[in-house]
Amino acid sequence: MNDAGEPGYNFAYLDESTKRMIRRAILKAIAIPGYQVPFGSREMPLAYGWGTGGIQITAAVIGADDVLKVIDQGADDTTNAVSIRRFFARVAGVETTERTAEASIIQTRHRIPERRLSDGQILVYQVPIPEPLRFIEPRETETRKMHALVEYGAMHVKLYEDVAAHGRITTSYNYPVLVNGRYVMSPSPIPKFDNPKMDMMPALQLFGAGREKRIYAIPPYTPVKSLDFEDHPFSVERSDRPCALCGATDTFLDEIVADDRGGRIFVCSDSDRCGEQRDQVASGDGAAP
Amino acid sequence: MYVAVKGGEKAIDAALDLLARRRRGDDAVPELSVDQIDAQLSLAVDRVMTEGSLYDRQLGALAVKQARGDLVEAAFLLRAYRTTLPRFGFSEPLDTARMALARRISAAFKDLPGGQILGPTFDYTHRLLDFALLAEGRPSVTDVVRHAAGEVQPAMPRVTDLLADEGLIERDGDMTGAPADITRDPPHHPAPRDARLQALSRGDEGFLLALAYSTQRGYGGNHPFAGEIRYGEVAVHLHVEELGFAVDIGDIEATECQMINQFKGGGDVPPQFTRGYGLAFGHAERKAMSMALVDRALRAGEFGEEAASPAQDEEFVLSHCDNVDASGFVQHLKLPHYVDFQAELLAVRALRAAFQDKEAAQ
Numbered sequence: 001m002n003d004a005g006e007p008g009y010n011f012a013y014l015d016e017s018t019k020r021m022i023r024r025a026i027l028k029a030i031a032i033p034g035y036q037v038p039f040g041s042r043e044m045p046l047a048y049g050w051g052t053g054g055i056q057i058t059a060a061v062i063g064a065d066d067v068l069k070v071i072d073q074g075a076d077d078t079t080n081a082v083s084i085r086r087f088f089a090r091v092a093g094v095e096t097t098e099r100t101a102e103a104s105i106i107q108t109r110h111r112i113p114e115r116r117l118s119d120g121q122i123l124v125y126q127v128p129i130p131e132p133l134r135f136i137e138p139r140e141t142e143t144r145k146m147h148a149l150v151e152y153g154a155m156h157v158k159l160y161e162d163v164a165a166h167g168r169i170t171t172s173y174n175y176p177v178l179v180n181g182r183y184v185m186s187p188s189p190i191p192k193f194d195n196p197k198m199d200m201m202p203a204l205q206l207f208g209a210g211r212e213k214r215i216y217a218i219p220p221y222t223p224v225k226s227l228d229f230e231d232h233p234f235s236v237e238r239s240d241r242p243c244a245l246c247g248a249t250d251t252f253l254d255e256i257v258a259d260d261r262g263g264r265i266f267v268c269s270d271s272d273r274c275g276e277q278r279d280q281v282a283s284g285d286g287a288a289p
Numbered sequence: 290m291y292v293a294v295k296g297g298e299k300a301i302d303a304a305l306d307l308l309a310r311r312r313r314g315d316d317a318v319p320e321l322s323v324d325q326i327d328a329q330l331s332l333a334v335d336r337v338m339t340e341g342s343l344y345d346r347q348l349g350a351l352a353v354k355q356a357r358g359d360l361v362e363a364a365f366l367l368r369a370y371r372t373t374l375p376r377f378g379f380s381e382p383l384d385t386a387r388m389a390l391a392r393r394i395s396a397a398f399k400d401l402p403g404g405q406i407l408g409p410t411f412d413y414t415h416r417l418l419d420f421a422l423l424a425e426g427r428p429s430v431t432d433v434v435r436h437a438a439g440e441v442q443p444a445m446p447r448v449t450d451l452l453a454d455e456g457l458i459e460r461d462g463d464m465t466g467a468p469a470d471i472t473r474d475p476p477h478h479p480a481p482r483d484a485r486l487q488a489l490s491r492g493d494e495g496f497l498l499a500l501a502y503s504t505q506r507g508y509g510g511n512h513p514f515a516g517e518i519r520y521g522e523v524a525v526h527l528h529v530e531e532l533g534f535a536v537d538i539g540d541i542e543a544t545e546c547q548m549i550n551q552f553k554g555g556g557d558v559p560p561q562f563t564r565g566y567g568l569a570f571g572h573a574e575r576k577a578m579s580m581a582l583v584d585r586a587l588r589a590g591e592f593g594e595e596a597a598s599p600a601q602d603e604e605f606v607l608s609h610c611d612n613v614d615a616s617g618f619v620q621h622l623k624l625p626h627y628v629d630f631q632a633e634l635l636a637v638r639a640l641r642a643a644f645q646d647k648e649a650a651q
């Protein structure tokens with residue numbers, strides 16, 4: 001049963017019949033890209049809203065020989081990422097890593113790693129509100145109908161209202177996408193900077209919303225398009241500064257308040273990518289871009 | 290600078306250690322035992338068992354102790370444990386008419402078979418702080434109470450049954466077939482009444498209390514009478530497939546509230562009263578009554594009533610009544626959101642730059 005994990009609990013915490021139920025939901029989600037599959041979400045020993053959807057997916061797909069990476073805000077050392085990584089080290093006894101390239105499963109909150117993911121990797125997103133239409137229509141009975149009828153006009157109106165008021169679409173994170181030309185989907189609250197990475201990604205993308213009891217997925221190599229208008233195409237805002245630590249100019253940066261006189265330092269949000277870049281610069285085989 | 294956000298692992302360990310010390314409090318004060326909590330803070334244990342959806346007094350008391358008296362946190366501890374337990378099946382419907390009663394009152398009739406039994410209630414206490422309780426080790430129980438404490442009243446008929454015999458109130462709901470199980474199946478709306486009652490039963494007492502109160506103040510009123518509130522011990526029977534019959538697997542303490550509500554009828558149905566139902570583990574009248582009022586409010590559609598108030602809105606009530614959900618999501622705002630905030634900063638700065646360019650051009 002569980003040689004490496006926590007005594008008294010099954011491998012990866014969940015019992016096998018619960019895992020089977022979750023895997024069925026995952027399979028259905030993969031078969032209908034972007035469609036939110038209801039599932040019998042369980043209470044987990046971590047609070048709802050703190051990654052229980054992602055944790056249940058990871059628990060359902062992880063095996064003894066998997067290597068797990070957990071990030072929050074792009075970094076491995078944020079407290080909730082530490083907490084979730086420890087949880088799996090404890091209940092599944094699996095190897096964990098901070099290296100994106102070495103991980104077979106990456107559980108994430110709010111970021112997609114900068115390094116391009118490869119075939120066979122699984123990216124598990126923690127999702128707070130899975131319904132992209134929720135803030136337009138609070139009723140689940142209504143939003144399910146809207147998806148069924150491909151009635152996405154209200155979403156375009158919302159984006160258009162931005163254009164009318166500000167001259168551009170102002171949504172900066174949790175920017176809605178159209179998956180495989182059919183379902184409008186919430187990418188979870190990642191910055192829109194990360195949206196293009198979802199398109200035709202070689203890795204399998206799984207999304208878990210524990211409290212809301214929904215799972216959805218993007219199979220490998222699936223077209224994912226950020227919603228936009230012909231005259232206001234989707235665009236990504238970039239910082240005009242390089243990372244203060246590694247010099248990268250192509251990554252998403254965290255802003256760190258350095259003093260109370262307006263001083264700011266910008267550093268990579270993806271801590272693994274930043275470290276790699278610094279190593280390359282230090283060894284002299286990768287010129288700072 | 291960046292180092293400031295590192296070291297999460299050490300910080301978590303230190304936080305756990307601090308929490309354990311705070312839980313224990315001053316070492317000079319004797320440690321509270323789980324038995325003491327069960328016996329002397331029994332209503333806290335009742336609430337935690339109800340909202341934690343697990344009837345186990347010892348574990349309920351342990352959860353209260355571990356959570357430092359935070360009852361919502363304690364209910365969460367119990368839920369997280371409950372979810373790891375195997376599910377054997379579902380019991381026969383509780384026969385609350387055969388409850389061994391510690392308390393039974395009806396606000397609808399002055400007297401009725403079995404009589405009114407006040408039992409252990411706060412209702413007629415004068416809310417004066419009893420400074421005698423500050424002194425420990427003093428027995429303050431009167432002879433009358435000591436005499437009555439061990440006394441359990443025999444089973445007596447439910448008020449609603451007396452009314453139903455005359456056809457004055459709708460019958461109990463249909464009890465055939467397997468009940469819904471909101472712990473296994475994702476919710477869908479409209480939810481059947483059994484699923485609604487399950488959600489309300491484990492729902493947050495404060496939330497249901499406020500909703501119930503709102504119905505009394507005109508937001509979806511349903512003119513209730515407290516037909517009966519009873520509290521006592523009731524046997525749980527489980528149908529065992531291998532035996533072919535139901536066996537008594539033990540007694541639980543429960544509080545049941547049957548509200549009698551405005552009458553309905555019309556067409557080929559003669560006028561009759563309707564019901565709102567509440568049930569909670571242990572002694573929890575405020576919870577059971579609130580649940581009964583909200584249950585009836587949620588039946589508005591069934592009786593063709595206008596449903597315009599929050600307490601009558603099934604999606605609203607059921608999606609927000611669970612305090613494990615609500616507490617987790619409200620408090621997740623403590624988690625870092627700096628990536629999203631950074632994206633917003635970029636957007637606002639870009640908008641401000643565009644605004645200033647426009648101003649300058651004018």
